[in-house]
Structure formats: structure tokens, C-alpha cells
Amino acid sequence: MKSKSADIYFFTGTGNTYLAAKKIASVFEENKITARLINIEKANPLEINFTKTIGLAFPIACWNTYPFVRRFIRNLPQAFGAEIFIFSTMGDSSLKAAANVGEILKDKGYSVIAAKGFKMPNNWLGLQSEEKNSLKKEKAFKEITAFANNIINETAKPEMTNVFFKFCFAVTSFITNLWESALSQKIIGLKAAQDKCIKCGLCVSICPVKNISMKVYPVFDGNKCQLCLRCISYCPQNAIISRVTGKKHYKALNEEETKNVFN
Numbered sequence: 001m002k003s004k005s006a007d008i009y010f011f012t013g014t015g016n017t018y019l020a021a022k023k024i025a026s027v028f029e030e031n032k033i034t035a036r037l038i039n040i041e042k043a044n045p046l047e048i049n050f051t052k053t054i055g056l057a058f059p060i061a062c063w064n065t066y067p068f069v070r071r072f073i074r075n076l077p078q079a080f081g082a083e084i085f086i087f088s089t090m091g092d093s094s095l096k097a098a099a100n101v102g103e104i105l106k107d108k109g110y111s112v113i114a115a116k117g118f119k120m121p122n123n124w125l126g127l128q129s130e131e132k133n134s135l136k137k138e139k140a141f142k143e144i145t146a147f148a149n150n151i152i153n154e155t156a157k158p159e160m161t162n163v164f165f166k167f168c169f170a171v172t173s174f175i176t177n178l179w180e181s182a183l184s185q186k187i188i189g190l191k192a193a194q195d196k197c198i199k200c201g202l203c204v205s206i207c208p209v210k211n212i213s214m215k216v217y218p219v220f221d222g223n224k225c226q227l228c229l230r231c232i233s234y235c236p237q238n239a240i241i242s243r244v245t246g247k248k249h250y251k252a253l254n255e256e257e258t259k260n261v262f263n
Helices: 016-030 067-074 097-107 130-152 163-180 182-188 202-206 230-234 255-262
Strands: 005-010 034-039 053-059 083-090 111-119 212-215 217-220
Touching (some): 016 053, 016 083, 067 163, 097 111, 097 163, 202 212, 202 230, 230 255
Parallel strands (some): 053 083, 083 111
8 A cells, every 4th residue: 555545435224244344454553554534425536635545435225336336436537547446245246347347447447456345234135133244344443454455564455356246246236237227126115113103304414415305204216216215224213114125133333433424
């Protein structure tokens, strides 16, 4: 790592990716490297600072990531050897999504110094007990710490992709792009149960793509839902339901972190 400062651009749905980014930032700071966390949903990709080492972090969705995260990546400016490291968080498998994003950024002139995925607690299918989640996070944080130290010491080796994983990335990109269609939004079927909703407006304020508006009760009317699960997981009344998600919810952040990260 050539720079003594880093900007880590991240998106987080239910919080896992933020915790991973925060851990990397803390390791950097311990090694006298200034680290700034920048939420992708609030960032302008054209304002990226090439004098710093750049970090890019995202959660895995359908063995890929969310459409608006890919748009951010596509809109990153051409670089001329700027250092970038990439990491993802996932419940199970990523099909080397971080490595595939690295290939995209290499074509834009970035020097990819590290790319890796980390298993964190599932936030949708296969939800586990708090005890198992804690053990999974503890293991992940050890791997993330090693990843950060390898970046600092310039011993990191980017995860590699191949033709098969590139094909998978292209297919899953196509599938997740369909989420933003009117038909898919109808299938997702988000709505607020009026017998539970207290009209607090939290779901409106934390939606990363502004897909929710308040009309007496929350209305999901933007055809932009990314299925990031924020609104479902952080609703204080468990009032938001969907046709495609289960009844169990997972959230990684406490109330204070929720305010700082999402607002």
C-alpha cells in the first residue's frame, strides 16, 4: 500500500459490509494510515480522490451485488494506476464477485492490490442463532484483519477469476437488473402492515434508492427496490412484509450505528 490514507467506499444493506469496512479502517488507523468510510449511496463516483488508496466494499446479492452498486462501479472514472482493494460480504458464496469487479476496474486503469469475499451472518435465507452469528463474525473479523494487514504490508494477493466465474457474473448481473422491473417489484410485494406500522418514517429515510414514500402509511412505489432488506430488518415494529422474504429478520447494527450509517 503506497499511500498513508485510504477512502473506503461501501454499501451495506443490513450492516455486515459496514462492520467489515469499519474493521479494516480500524486496522489502518492502528498502523498510522488515515481511513475514511464513505457510503456509496451518498457518494459521487466522479469525485474519487486518486491521491489515496481506494477501497470498495459491497454485499453479495444473488452471487453478485445490487444494480445500483454496479452503476456506481460503472460510473467510476478512468484511472491511471490508482490503487484499489475490493472486498465483499456474503452469507455463503459469492462466485468470486469481488474478483470479477476487479477485472472491470482493471479495464478502467485501476491497480487492484487485493480482492476477497468474507462470510458473515446470513441476512435472508439460512438465518442462524445469535450465538452462531457471533462465532461467524468473530472468524470473519480475524480474516478481515489479516486482509487489511496484507494490504498494508503489500503482501495481499487478489482473488482470481476465470471464464466460468465471469459468465456467472454476467448472468447474475442480468438477473438482478430485472429486480428493478415493474413485474419484479410486484412479485417482491413490499407493503407495510397498517395494524403494526406506527408511521415513524424510518423506512423512508434509510432506503438507499428512495423507493419508499410516506402517504399516511409507507408506500413502496418507485420500482427501484434492491431487496437490500434494510426496511424489513430495521423496522421497529416488524411491520414491513414481502412475498419473497421470510418472517425472521437479521440486523447487524445497533440504534446508534443505524443513525450514523444510514442517515
